[in-house]
Amino acid sequence: MSTPTLPPGLAIQKADERIMTLNVGPQHPGSGHMRIIVQIDGDYIVACDPDPGYVHRGEEKMAEYRNYVLNVPHLERPVIHDSCNVLYPYVLGAEELLGLEVTERAKYIRVIASELNRCVYTMYWLAIYGIFLGHSTMFMWPAGDRELLIDLLEKMTGARVTHSYFIPGGIRNDLPANFEDVCLRQVNYFEKRIKEYADVFYENPILISRTEKTGVLTRENAIRLGTTGSVLRASGVDYDVRKKEPYDVYDELDFETNVMKSGDSYARSRIPWLDMMESCRIIRDALQKMPKSGSVRVKLKPNPKGEIGSVYKRVESGRGALGCYIVSDKKPEPYRVKLSVPSFRNLIALPHLLIGEKLGNMPSTYWSLNYWPVEADR
Amino acid sequence: MSSEPKKEAVEKKPEDSKPTNDKTTEKPAATKPAPKKAPPKEEPELPAFEKGIADKIIENFGEKTTISFVKPDRVGIKVGREAVHDVAEFARDVLNYDHVDSVSGVDYPADKEIEVVYHLSSYTDPTLTRQILELATRAQREDKPIPGNDATKLPSLRDIFYSVEFHEREVFEMLGVYFEGHPDNRRLLLPEDWADLPPLRKDFRNKGR
Numbered sequence: 001m002s003t004p005t006l007p008p009g010l011a012i013q014k015a016d017e018r019i020m021t022l023n024v025g026p027q028h029p030g031s032g033h034m035r036i037i038v039q040i041d042g043d044y045i046v047a048c049d050p051d052p053g054y055v056h057r058g059e060e061k062m063a064e065y066r067n068y069v070l071n072v073p074h075l076e077r078p079v080i081h082d083s084c085n086v087l088y089p090y091v092l093g094a095e096e097l098l099g100l101e102v103t104e105r106a107k108y109i110r111v112i113a114s115e116l117n118r119c120v121y122t123m124y125w126l127a128i129y130g131i132f133l134g135h136s137t138m139f140m141w142p143a144g145d146r147e148l149l150i151d152l153l154e155k156m157t158g159a160r161v162t163h164s165y166f167i168p169g170g171i172r173n174d175l176p177a178n179f180e181d182v183c184l185r186q187v188n189y190f191e192k193r194i195k196e197y198a199d200v201f202y203e204n205p206i207l208i209s210r211t212e213k214t215g216v217l218t219r220e221n222a223i224r225l226g227t228t229g230s231v232l233r234a235s236g237v238d239y240d241v242r243k244k245e246p247y248d249v250y251d252e253l254d255f256e257t258n259v260m261k262s263g264d265s266y267a268r269s270r271i272p273w274l275d276m277m278e279s280c281r282i283i284r285d286a287l288q289k290m291p292k293s294g295s296v297r298v299k300l301k302p303n304p305k306g307e308i309g310s311v312y313k314r315v316e317s318g319r320g321a322l323g324c325y326i327v328s329d330k331k332p333e334p335y336r337v338k339l340s341v342p343s344f345r346n347l348i349a350l351p352h353l354l355i356g357e358k359l360g361n362m363p364s365t366y367w368s369l370n371y372w373p374v375e376a377d378r
Numbered sequence: 379m380s381s382e383p384k385k386e387a388v389e390k391k392p393e394d395s396k397p398t399n400d401k402t403t404e405k406p407a408a409t410k411p412a413p414k415k416a417p418p419k420e421e422p423e424l425p426a427f428e429k430g431i432a433d434k435i436i437e438n439f440g441e442k443t444t445i446s447f448v449k450p451d452r453v454g455i456k457v458g459r460e461a462v463h464d465v466a467e468f469a470r471d472v473l474n475y476d477h478v479d480s481v482s483g484v485d486y487p488a489d490k491e492i493e494v495v496y497h498l499s500s501y502t503d504p505t506l507t508r509q510i511l512e513l514a515t516r517a518q519r520e521d522k523p524i525p526g527n528d529a530t531k532l533p534s535l536r537d538i539f540y541s542v543e544f545h546e547r548e549v550f551e552m553l554g555v556y557f558e559g560h561p562d563n564r565r566l567l568l569p570e571d572w573a574d575l576p577p578l579r580k581d582f583r584n585k586g587r
Contacts, residue, residue, distance in 0.1 A: 053565075053566060053569070058577065061578060061582075061584060065584060161447045170538050181430060223476050224476070224477070224541065226479070226540075232501070239507070245507065245508045251420050309510075310454075312452065312510055314479070314510075321479070325480060325482045335484070340480030340497070342480075344548075345479075345541070345544075348540075377567055
């Protein structure tokens with residue numbers, strides 16, 4: 001900042017002989033595809049400047065060139081592991097603009113797919129969280145158990161990760177025969193497995209000592225900074241879009257939201273794990289309540305045009321509330337698509353968490369944010 | 379050709395086709411519900427709670443604000459750029475909205491304006507959990523933008539809603555709307571040496587398209 005010719009973070013600032021500036025990332029595997037510029041005084045972080053944008057792909061711009069259906073495959077790319085949830089608000093918004101009514105069975109299947117996806121994403125995140133805390137078992141176990149649900153999603157959608165399963169008007173195809181039984185069996189086994197993580201990870205004194213009381217986000221700050229999802233609920237705010245503004249059939253399903261009060265890294269890492277158990281509950285409930293037959297999508301006319309106007313839809317993704325703002329001007333392509341993604345919204349909390357912490361707590365704090373760089377950049 | 383009647387079928391479905399069309403039978407649905415779905419239905423449907431929020435804002439700010447829509451759980455208000463700061467303060471202090479969900483910039487070259495849309499929401503007020511307040515304000519648009527040094531400016535809401543910090547930085551780099559009063563207007567996602575037009579403007583064309 002002091003020398004305008006150099007980009008921020010590269011300029012050498014000698015405010016004090018003791019202060020050192022470190023670039024964490026973008027190549028550093030501990031930061032994902034982003035850079036965190038930290039200044040340290042001895043072992044303590046005194047300044048932090050997150051610098052995302054290394055995986056910016058212009059999804060919003062691309063969406064202005066493609067019609068409502070062609071937007072589906074690329075708008076799920078920000079988080080391929082959570083592709084159903086990333087796409088969900090866009091599909092809901094497009095349905096409102098195109099005036100489509102989704103059948104009951106399609107709504108239930110969507111809920112099942114999005115809960116499976118939430119677990120798949122969370123397991124991937126948990127694997128990375130584990131390995132960056134130096135806990136190899138916690139990398140191997142989630143990475144392996146995740147496959148159970150990926151197999152289910154593959155049966156449903158035909159693809160392991162990028163499903164393109166939700167389309168305006170329903171879902172792309174119906175469930176395969178005998179899916180309910182397989183799903184129930186695998187989800188029950190999955191739930192049994194993730195409960196075992198308590199012994200090896202969540203009740204592990206080493207994890208607790210490393211994450212408890214570090215990176216504390218107070219309730220007031222969590223609200224003021226507009227954080228969302230697990231970060232918000234770890235700080236004691238009970239806000240889950242699935243409960244507060246139920247979309248599709250979430251209001252008919254039986255589940256709880258998980259809230260913790262401490263707001264530290266431990267709470268933030270525990271909430272997604274607890275959420276997975278609720279997801280299993282939702283899936284079982286949905287399998288039971290789902291209509292056993294019926295059509296799963298409305299027939300679209302070619303190149304459907306949206307009504308003039310705008311919609312703002314939001315869903316609860318694996319990381320938090322995900323909003324989609326679509327402006328339509330009666331053309332086959334949307335005039336503007338804006339994704340308000342939870343990672344981007346939670347990133348603002350990072351400096352507040354890190355300043356005053358020891359540098360050694362940075363990986364655990366950063367990954368506890370449930371932050372996905374690719375999603376933040378879009 | 380046959381796409382014309384079909385179009386109407388799809389658009390009219392949501393109102394009253396629920397019991398009849400499970401099987402996406404479009405043509406009967408097109409002919410039947412069309413007379414039933416009458417425009418007067420729209421009027422009494424205005425949700426009372428949302429209307430109350432909109433009215434409170436209109437009462438206090440009068441001609442500086444206009445209601446753009448009142449839908450279930452969504453209220454849209456258009457605000458003049460000189461009043462947006464006050465309206466946002468009112469929304470926080472009186473209406474209890476406590477954070478911003480999203481800030482979107484939308485380019486309207488035909489109007490020579492760029493719209494910035496704030497989606498306000500609330501965690502603390504239990505009556506507002508489903509609500510989104512949409513504040514839209516417009517900045518003057520320059521044909522040859524010099525981001526930060528032209529007339530495309532708006533007052534920043536960062537002192538009211540801290541949560542807009544990164545969102546406003548993004549709108550600045552993507553559309554060139556400079557937010558006066560924002561403490562940190564550096565680029566966020568784009569490279570520091572980006573020298574082209576702000577990419578989300580409509581006159582920035584995707585190469586090869």
